[in-house]
Amino acid sequence: MSAAAEDLFDRYLVGAATAEDLEALERLLTREPQMRRRFAEHVQWSALFAQALALRVKTAANVRRAAARPRASARVRGWRGRVWRLLVLAGATAACVMIAARLGLLRGDLFGPRPALRLARVEGRVRVATGAGSVLRAAVAGQALAAGSRVVTEGASARARLAYADGTTLQLLGDSDLRELAADGPGGRGKSVVLAAGELTADVAAQGRAQPMVLHTPHASLTVLGTRLKLVVAPEPNGPFGGTCVVVTRGSVRVRGKWSAEPVLVGERQYAVVAEHVALEAHPLPSGRRAFIEVGGRVVIEAEHCTERVNRSGGTWVEEGGLPGYGGAGYMRAAAQNMREDQGYAARAAELRYEIRFSTPGTYYFWVRLRSPGPWGDSLWYGLDGVGYGPRAGRGAAEWVWLGQANPNANAPRGALRDVGSGQHVLNLWVREGDACVDRLILSTDPDYTPAGVGPRESPLYGGVETARPPGAE
Numbered sequence: 001m002s003a004a005a006e007d008l009f010d011r012y013l014v015g016a017a018t019a020e021d022l023e024a025l026e027r028l029l030t031r032e033p034q035m036r037r038r039f040a041e042h043v044q045w046s047a048l049f050a051q052a053l054a055l056r057v058k059t060a061a062n063v064r065r066a067a068a069r070p071r072a073s074a075r076v077r078g079w080r081g082r083v084w085r086l087l088v089l090a091g092a093t094a095a096c097v098m099i100a101a102r103l104g105l106l107r108g109d110l111f112g113p114r115p116a117l118r119l120a121r122v123e124g125r126v127r128v129a130t131g132a133g134s135v136l137r138a139a140v141a142g143q144a145l146a147a148g149s150r151v152v153t154e155g156a157s158a159r160a161r162l163a164y165a166d167g168t169t170l171q172l173l174g175d176s177d178l179r180e181l182a183a184d185g186p187g188g189r190g191k192s193v194v195l196a197a198g199e200l201t202a203d204v205a206a207q208g209r210a211q212p213m214v215l216h217t218p219h220a221s222l223t224v225l226g227t228r229l230k231l232v233v234a235p236e237p238n239g240p241f242g243g244t245c246v247v248v249t250r251g252s253v254r255v256r257g258k259w260s261a262e263p264v265l266v267g268e269r270q271y272a273v274v275a276e277h278v279a280l281e282a283h284p285l286p287s288g289r290r291a292f293i294e295v296g297g298r299v300v301i302e303a304e305h306c307t308e309r310v311n312r313s314g315g316t317w318v319e320e321g322g323l324p325g326y327g328g329a330g331y332m333r334a335a336a337q338n339m340r341e342d343q344g345y346a347a348r349a350a351e352l353r354y355e356i357r358f359s360t361p362g363t364y365y366f367w368v369r370l371r372s373p374g375p376w377g378d379s380l381w382y383g384l385d386g387v388g389y390g391p392r393a394g395r396g397a398a399e400w401v402w403l404g405q406a407n408p409n410a411n412a413p414r415g416a417l418r419d420v421g422s423g424q425h426v427l428n429l430w431v432r433e434g435d436a437c438v439d440r441l442i443l444s445t446d447p448d449y450t451p452a453g454v455g456p457r458e459s460p461l462y463g464g465v466e467t468a469r470p471p472g473a474e
Ligand SMILES: [Ca+2]
Pocket: 302, 303, 304, 326, 327, 328, 329, 330, 331, 438, 439, 440
């Protein structure tokens, strides 16, 4: 056993383990049966050590007291000593059993067989229906999940981690709905799940060729032999604009789409989009500048995740977080002078750029979630591939508001990004009024779509970090 693992065990047993330690310990014990046996031995040795130490301390104290007291009480002391030793032994054993039971990690070694599938971790609002036809109830970390179970996470910060006995894990994020869970069954049936909505990261242990794991979404089915992948079902899983994005970071996955006859193999560092009117193909993940992946006719962007910012005319965009109610990690504020009239803003105004990989060609309607800290600052200029489309302006934005096609306050022309072809494009924002704060951006092919609240989950985003350009360095 490595010294690091031994240190980890020790920190846990003396109660000094951090949250990261607990996670590392659980991972180690879940994946390596040998480590589970070592941990059980460690617990037992620790108990014996605690017992021996307690007896040694007690014996030394007894010797001191015996020297100071008359022999008449020797019989009483002997009786008390035996009771003390029994209490110490019982206490140490109970502590060790509680340690083992708390994480539920040693069931295979000490408490009978491990469940085929369990809910290993819960954060935020998570509900579970155990078995087909059951009602959703608040989830409890460690609970076993019977065949047909459903797990629902609600809210952007909700998380649930599911663990199979072979070390395969599934992580459910944000507003997500995982149904019809099944572990390995008789007759060659492998693990299977249905991601009805939301986002799932799967880390799948090597599966037998005769018993692969199958992940289903409303638009695709994925055959997995052992790999790490991410699945995003967006934006409306059952609507006309729905789609599935499959991202593979290790190994490979065979993807069969609802709208294509032939499956496609998606390999390491590749992704595929499954949607109507989109060719099912494997594409390399963005690796240089970061780029968003459009799925099902919609792109959702956190403004602070810009690909590039270009400073001009003494102005810039700065990331801030002082105004409450934003989505993601913050928002971008225009730290610049007004450029309300069109005096060549594309070349003169400070700019934010967002690279996007489009699969669905067509006309995209532009929405921006905007707020102004003062009476001004409720507009900006926007465009595609460096070509300006005009202003997007509101009339006052004391709170966060979505400005777009259907907004009655929008006084901009009803322009949209027309005839966007598949492939990579750049969405541009330019300063129009200083202090305008931009939280999120949405492009949608649906002319009737209107975002509410913070809006949907952010689109998949891959690649390197933002590139900052000095003024005039184009
Ligand atoms: Ca934001």
